[in-house]
Amino acid sequence: MAVDKDMSVLIVDDYKTMLRILRNLLKQLGFNNVDEASDGSEALGKLREGEFNFVISDWNMEPMTGIQLLREVRADEKLKALPFIMVTAESKSENVIAAKEAGVSNYIVKPFNAETLKSKMVSVLGEF
Amino acid sequence: MLQVIGGDQMVTDKAGAVVFSELEALAEYIRAAKAEISALRPTEVKDEFISSASDELDAIIEATAEATHSIMDAAEAVEEVIGAVDEKAAAQLTNATTMIYEACTFQDITGQRVTKIVDTLKHIEEKVDSLVAAFGDDKDTKKKTRKTASKKTKTTKAKKTADKKKASDEDLLNGPQLSDNAKSQEEIDALFASFD
Numbered sequence: 294m295a296v297d298k299d300m301s302v303l304i305v306d307d308y309k310t311m312l313r314i315l316r317n318l319l320k321q322l323g324f325n326n327v328d329e330a331s332d333g334s335e336a337l338g339k340l341r342e343g344e345f346n347f348v349i350s351d352w353n354m355e356p357m358t359g360i361q362l363l364r365e366v367r368a369d370e371k372l373k374a375l376p377f378i379m380v381t382a383e384s385k386s387e388n389v390i391a392a393k394e395a396g397v398s399n400y401i402v403k404p405f406n407a408e409t410l411k412s413k414m415v416s417v418l419g420e421f
Numbered sequence: 422m423l424q425v426i427g428g429d430q431m432v433t434d435k436a437g438a439v440v441f442s443e444l445e446a447l448a449e450y451i452r453a454a455k456a457e458i459s460a461l462r463p464t465e466v467k468d469e470f471i472s473s474a475s476d477e478l479d480a481i482i483e484a485t486a487e488a489t490h491s492i493m494d495a496a497e498a499v500e501e502v503i504g505a506v507d508e509k510a511a512a513q514l515t516n517a518t519t520m521i522y523e524a525c526t527f528q529d530i531t532g533q534r535v536t537k538i539v540d541t542l543k544h545i546e547e548k549v550d551s552l553v554a555a556f557g558d559d560k561d562t563k564k565k566t567r568k569t570a571s572k573k574t575k576t577t578k579a580k581k582t583a584d585k586k587k588a589s590d591e592d593l594l595n596g597p598q599l600s601d602n603a604k605s606q607e608e609i610d611a612l613f614a615s616f617d
Contacts, residue, residue, distance in 0.1 A: 310486055318519070382598075383593065389612050389613060401606065403526060405606065407519045
């Protein structure tokens with residue numbers, strides 16, 4: 294089944310430039326229905342109130358980090374199956390292991406390119 | 422017997438004199454160290470140099486963010502006219518703007534690296550505070566800093582006790598690694614795949 298490019302995507306990062314980069318790269322991939330949050334707690338509020346199909350989140354944010362957001366999402370009955378990609382500068386093995394154990398769908402290390410973003414999205418959502 | 426006791430007393434007095442002399446030398450050494458540290462004006466280092474360096478670093482983050490947004494404004498303006506050109510030119514322009522967006526990720530990494538340096542400076546500032554509390558530039562500073570240091574210690578202890586789980590999460594907040602230590606996307610992918 295083809296991926297619906299009208300799906301609602303939530304991007305989460307505390308750097309406005311990174312949100313803008315992600316939004317533009319997603320637009321180039323055909324995903325225009327994109328909303329933003331600047332940390333985990335704002336994202337969690339939006340996810341609980343809205344209908345999102347996919348999350349791309351940074352790790353290192355305050356007050357709620359990306360890994361805390363991921364744990365909250367996986368513990369929430371309504372949100373637990375939500376595809377969730379971590380995009381972060383945290384590249385240590387223990388970070389990848391912690392994210393995987395928390396149920397992350399895929400992991401992108403910053404700085405990244407558009408091709409990496411697309412390939413990880415394809416691996417999580419399917420071909421588009 | 423009295424002679425022996427008298428002899429012992431003599432030995433004790435001699436040893437006591439040696440210990441006293443050593444202690445006096447030690448006290449003089451500490452006094453000199455205190456004077457030297459005070460002469461270094463640790464409060465000045467903290468208030469002027471460290472504070473100024475933190476401000477400069479914050480300005481770097483702000484300037485790179487502004488520049489990055491300007492670059493992206495231009496790239497977005499290019500994207501707006503892509504529909505008006507032929508297919509080949511459109512593909513070329515799209516590739517070029519993608520490369521611009523990818524390059525702009527430098528700002529996020531730069532910002533995180535600078536934040537790490539600012540955190541290090543804050544740590545040094547705390548150490549200087551402790552130094553001032555111990556030796557001081559003047560009496561007022563000494564009192565003030567002691568109060569702050571004691572308050573900080575109490576807060577830190579309470580925080581540590583109250584939230585041990587958070588501490589383990591904090592261990593995972595290291596920011597960007599230097600290129601020698603950083604894992605590539607390929608290494609991350611291999612590690613990620615090893616779970617399947």
